[in-house]
Amino acid sequence: MAGSRQRILPIRAFSFGTLAIGNSQTFTLAERVDISQYIDAMLAVRVHLASNTSGGNVQFDLYGDGFSDEDPGLVFRTAAPFFTSTALPSGFGFSQVVPYGGTVRGRYAALTMTVSRTSASVLAPVVSIDLILRTPDAL
Amino acid sequence: MSNQALVVCQKQVLDFGNFATGVSFQTILADRLELLQWREITAVLNVHTHSLGSGAGTISVVFYQQSWSEEDPGTPFLGSGAQTFTLNSSTPNPACLALALPMLGTTFALADMTQIRAFFSRSAAGPLNATISLRLFAKDA
Numbered sequence: 001m002a003g004s005r006q007r008i009l010p011i012r013a014f015s016f017g018t019l020a021i022g023n024s025q026t027f028t029l030a031e032r033v034d035i036s037q038y039i040d041a042m043l044a045v046r047v048h049l050a051s052n053t054s055g056g057n058v059q060f061d062l063y064g065d066g067f068s069d070e071d072p073g074l075v076f077r078t079a080a081p082f083f084t085s086t087a088l089p090s091g092f093g094f095s096q097v098v099p100y101g102g103t104v105r106g107r108y109a110a111l112t113m114t115v116s117r118t119s120a121s122v123l124a125p126v127v128s129i130d131l132i133l134r135t136p137d138a139l
Numbered sequence: 140m141s142n143q144a145l146v147v148c149q150k151q152v153l154d155f156g157n158f159a160t161g162v163s164f165q166t167i168l169a170d171r172l173e174l175l176q177w178r179e180i181t182a183v184l185n186v187h188t189h190s191l192g193s194g195a196g197t198i199s200v201v202f203y204q205q206s207w208s209e210e211d212p213g214t215p216f217l218g219s220g221a222q223t224f225t226l227n228s229s230t231p232n233p234a235c236l237a238l239a240l241p242m243l244g245t246t247f248a249l250a251d252m253t254q255i256r257a258f259f260s261r262s263a264a265g266p267l268n269a270t271i272s273l274r275l276f277a278k279d280a
Binding site: 002003004005010011040042044046047048049083084085086089095096097098099100101102103128130132134136137 | 141175176177178204205206208210211214215216217218219242243244245248249250251279
C-alpha cells in the first residue's frame with residue numbers, strides 16, 4: 001500500500017473584490033511539490049461554509065514543475081495542467097468537497113489558482129486543499 | 140500488489156415498513172471511511188433477502204465523495220456526485236451486486252474518503268425491507 005495525503009493548501013480566505021468584472025487572474029499557490037514517488041494524484045478541494053463564489057469562477061490546476069537547481073530563478077512550467085480541473089460551485093452558505101485528478105509525471109508539481117470575475121457579486125472563496133497521491137506497491 | 144476486504148456493514152436489516160406512502164428517508168451506514176491507500180475499489184452488496192417484489196418502493200445504497208479537515212472539523216464536506224446501488228422489484232432475491240468505485244478522474248472519483256448512506260422511497264403500501272451486507276474489495280494494483 002502506498003498512498004499519501006498532503007495538505008497542499010491550509011484553509012485560506014481569498015478576496016477578489018478589487019478584480020474588475022471581465023478580468024481574470026492566475027497565481028501560484030504551491031510549487032516544487034514532490035510527486036516523484038507517485039503516479040496518481042487527486043485534488044480534494046474543500047469549499048468552506050464562509051465561502052462566497054457568487055461573483056465569478058474559481059479553479060485550481062496542477063502543473064508539472066521543472067525546477068532546476070542549475071537555474072533556480074527561472075520558472076519552468078508545463079504548457080498544460082496534468083488534468084482538467086473542475087470549477088468550484090458558485091454560491092455561498094454551503095460546504096462541499098470537489099475531488100478531481102489524473103495521472104502525474106515527473107518530479108515536481110505546482111498548484112495554481114485561476115479566478116475570473118463575472119459579476120459584481122461577492123467573490124471571496126474560502127478553501128483548503130489536500131493532494132492525494134498513490135502508486136502501486138513496489139515488487 | 141496488496142489487497143484488502145473492508146467490511147462496511149455486517150449482515151443487517153434495513154426495514155422501512157413503518158413509513159407512509161410518499162415518504163423518503165435516509166440513514167448513514169458509514170462515515171469518513173478511509174480509502175487513502177487504494178487505487179481500485181469494488182463495492183459488493185449482498186442482498187440476503189428483500190421484500191421489494193411487491194412494488195412497495197426502492198432502497199438505495201449511495202456512495203458520496205467526502206473529505207474532512209482538522210482545521211474545520213465540524214463541517215461536513217460531501218461531493219455533488221454519487222455512485223448508487225438501487226434495489227427495486229426487479230432485484231433478484233437473493234442477489235450479489237457489484238459496483239466499481241472510480242478512484243481517479245475528473246467526473247466522479249472518491250479521492251480519499253467516502254460516506255455511505257441508505258435511502259428508501261415508498262410508492263405503495265406493503266413491506267419495505269432488505270437484509271444486506273456490504274464489503275469493499277480494495278487493491279493498489
